[in-house]
Amino acid sequence: MDLNEAIHSRRSVRAYKDEPLTRETVDKLIRAAVQAPSASNRQPWAFVVIQGNERLQGLSERAKQHRLTDTQDPPSDSLRARLMDSGYNLFHGAGTLIVICATPVYRYAAEDCSLAAQNLMLTAHALGLGTCAIGLSRSFFNRADVKAEFNIPAEYTPVFPVVVGHPATVPAPTSRNEPEILAWVEG
Numbered sequence: 247m248d249l250n251e252a253i254h255s256r257r258s259v260r261a262y263k264d265e266p267l268t269r270e271t272v273d274k275l276i277r278a279a280v281q282a283p284s285a286s287n288r289q290p291w292a293f294v295v296i297q298g299n300e301r302l303q304g305l306s307e308r309a310k311q312h313r314l315t316d317t318q319d320p321p322s323d324s325l326r327a328r329l330m331d332s333g334y335n336l337f338h339g340a341g342t343l344i345v346i347c348a349t350p351v352y353r354y355a356a357e358d359c360s361l362a363a364q365n366l367m368l369t370a371h372a373l374g375l376g377t378c379a380i381g382l383s384r385s386f387f388n389r390a391d392v393k394a395e396f397n398i399p400a401e402y403t404p405v406f407p408v409v410v411g412h413p414a415t416v417p418a419p420t421s422r423n424e425p426e427i428l429a430w431v432e433g
Contacts, residue, residue, distance in 0.1 A: 247372040256368060257419070259376025260338040262411035264299060267342045271373065272297075275410065278369035279346070282361040290355035291362050294345040294387075294396045294404070302343055302409075306336040309386040316385060325382075336383055340409035343380070345387055350401040363406040376413035383407045 276293050284290060296302060310329045313321055321329060328334050337343055346363050348355035367377040386392060387404035398404060 249368075252368050252371050255419075256371040257376075257417045258378040259411075259413040259416060260378055261414040262338060262340040262376065262409070263414050264339075264341065265412040266297065267375070267410060267412075271375075272342060272344070272410075274373070275344070275366045275369055279362040279366040282358065282365045284358040284361070285352070285354045288351050288355070288358070290349045290351045291359050292347045292349055292398075292402060294347065294398060296343045296345070296396070297341060299339065299341050302337045302340065303335060305343070305383075305386075309336050309383045310334070312386040312389065313382055319385065337380060337409050338378055339414075340376075340378070340411035342410045344408055344410060345396075345398075345404050346406040346408070347398055348403045348405050350403075356403065356405045359405045363408055366410075367408065370410050374412075375410055376416065377408050377410050380407040380409055 272295055276295075279293070280289065280291065282291075296305065314326065314329050344366065346359045346366075348359045363379070367379075370377045384404060384407060387396075387398070387407060390400065392398075393400060393402070393404075
């Protein structure tokens with residue numbers, strides 16, 4: 247797939263088939279992620295891979311409860327209703343979740359991890375897979391007990407949880423706003 251085509255046709259997928267990803271496929275995605283640029287080539291990323299629909303369903307319920315009781319960032323009424331819906335799976339039924347964590351090497355690590363996530367998501371798309379960033383779970387993965395559960399060192403910061411899987415449906419393209427160019431300075 248041509249890069250321009252991948253950029254313009256990739257969509258956030260929120261419905262997945264019950265087909266697990268192989269270890270080789272996940273490894274290919276992570277190897278693409280680490281090809282991302284990073285400031286001073288610090289490569290400040292680490293990865294947690296969680297697989298299995300039942301495991302992710304259980305994590306979805308825990309993360310939803312956490313989000314419902316988050317006093318730092320209380321959910322809006324519409325989000326609260328979605329989180330309280332027992333049929334709502336935060337991970338959209340995907341069988342694989344990859345959490346990209348920033349290592350504590352410097353202050354721009356989170357931005358570099360986001361670049362790695364884009365590489366991962368575009369590579370997945372090129373392989374015929376779907377992805378969706380799950381920002382609602384980020385604060386859950388940053389809890390000390392959850393970090394310990396998944397062997398995330400206390401000083402690391404989970405910044406980009408993303409589900410990956412075989413799409414059950416692919417959403418239609420959404421319109422994009424024209425770019426807002428604040429300045430174009432020449433000469």
